[in-house]
Amino acid sequence: MNIALIGYGKMGRIIEQFAVDRGHHIVLKIDADNRDELNTDNLRKADVAIDFSTPDSAINNIYTCFDAGTPIIVGTTGWYGQLQRVKDDCLNGKKSLLYASNFSVGVNVFFFVNKVLAKIMDRYPQYDVQVEEIHHTKKLDSPSGTAMTIAEGIVENVERKNEWVNEVVGQTEIITKPDQLLIESHRIEEVPGTHTVIYSSEVDDIEFKHTAHNRAGFALGAVLAAEWLNGKTGFYSVKDMFDFNISDI
Numbered sequence: 200m201n202i203a204l205i206g207y208g209k210m211g212r213i214i215e216q217f218a219v220d221r222g223h224h225i226v227l228k229i230d231a232d233n234r235d236e237l238n239t240d241n242l243r244k245a246d247v248a249i250d251f252s253t254p255d256s257a258i259n260n261i262y263t264c265f266d267a268g269t270p271i272i273v274g275t276t277g278w279y280g281q282l283q284r285v286k287d288d289c290l291n292g293k294k295s296l297l298y299a300s301n302f303s304v305g306v307n308v309f310f311f312v313n314k315v316l317a318k319i320m321d322r323y324p325q326y327d328v329q330v331e332e333i334h335h336t337k338k339l340d341s342p343s344g345t346a347m348t349i350a351e352g353i354v355e356n357v358e359r360k361n362e363w364v365n366e367v368v369g370q371t372e373i374i375t376k377p378d379q380l381l382i383e384s385h386r387i388e389e390v391p392g393t394h395t396v397i398y399s400s401e402v403d404d405i406e407f408k409h410t411a412h413n414r415a416g417f418a419l420g421a422v423l424a425a426e427w428l429n430g431k432t433g434f435y436s437v438k439d440m441f442d443f444n445i446s447d448i
């Protein structure tokens with residue numbers, strides 16, 4: 200496939216390596232310093248665009264791909280407040296988009312098991328629950344998109360939690376109400392991404408943790424998503440690609 204990379208930072212560069220290794224061609228690279236080259240003429244040279252840019256630029260990038268009719272994979276986080284509008288416009292315009300807060304196989308297994316665990320823990324009110332995420336200090340958004348997906352999986356399945364709230368350690372201090380799920384965000388040099396779900400009772404704790412050792416899992420997942428999206432129209436999340444089911448177990 201011919202691929203347009205939108206965002207050529209830490210992720211864009213690794214995605215390029217995996218895409219080329221898998222026989223694809225990079226026909227456009229857009230970063231902050233040449234963002235005026237992101238236009239419909241240039242995008243039409245690509246079969247798919249892969250966006251790992253910034254929370255502030257993602258929406259404009261998505262709509263430029265919609266205008267060009269170029270399917271887009273969105274890895275950028277921090278724009279999910281606009282998800283419903285983007286979904287409606289994608290479906291109404293018969294466009295093609297797949298997004299994920301995290302493309303790695305390990306985290307997508309984690310997302311699935313997190314929901315199963317939450318359903319079980321729903322029965323045990325003696326346990327409180329919280330989510331912790333740790334990322335590098337250059338990360339622009341908090342909480343991480345991955346932590347939001349994890350928190351949504353808990354809130355959907357644990358009746359005593361109705362919403363999540365975020366504390367950025369060292370910046371904001373939150374006193375949670377019993378029905379609020381705390382997401383604690385830590386920023387530590389060079390950490391690619393660590394997520395932990397902790398259920399605590401007076402007698403014991405259960406900790407469920409995913410640790411990314413590097414960014415390769417995210418990057419390969421994004422290229423596999425681009426291959427999966429090829430030929431499809433519609434609005435997808437990475438869940439549609441992995442399609443785990445409890446009957447698989």
Ligand SMILES: NC(=O)c1ccc[n+]([C@@H]2O[C@H](COP(=O)([O-])OP(=O)(O)OC[C@H]3O[C@@H](n4cnc5c(N)ncnc54)[C@H](O)[C@@H]3O)[C@@H](O)[C@H]2O)c1
Binds near residue numbers: 208230276
């Ligand atoms: N979904 C996932 O699996 C996953 C994994 C890792 C990172 N991410 C997300 O991807 C995004 C990028 O992460 P990163 O680590 O590569 O960040 P990065 O800062 O290394 O790279 C982002 C790049 O976007 C460029 N940029 C800025 N404005 C732009 C514009 N208007 N158009 C195009 N590019 C522009 C910047 O110059 C920079 O090079 C972040 O939102 C991050 O949270 C998602």
Ligand SMILES: O=C(O)C1=N[C@H](C(=O)O)CCC1
Binds near residue numbers: 301391
């Ligand atoms: O490095 C980042 O930034 C990451 N962003 C994603 C998120 O917000 O969950 C995925 C993990 C790495």
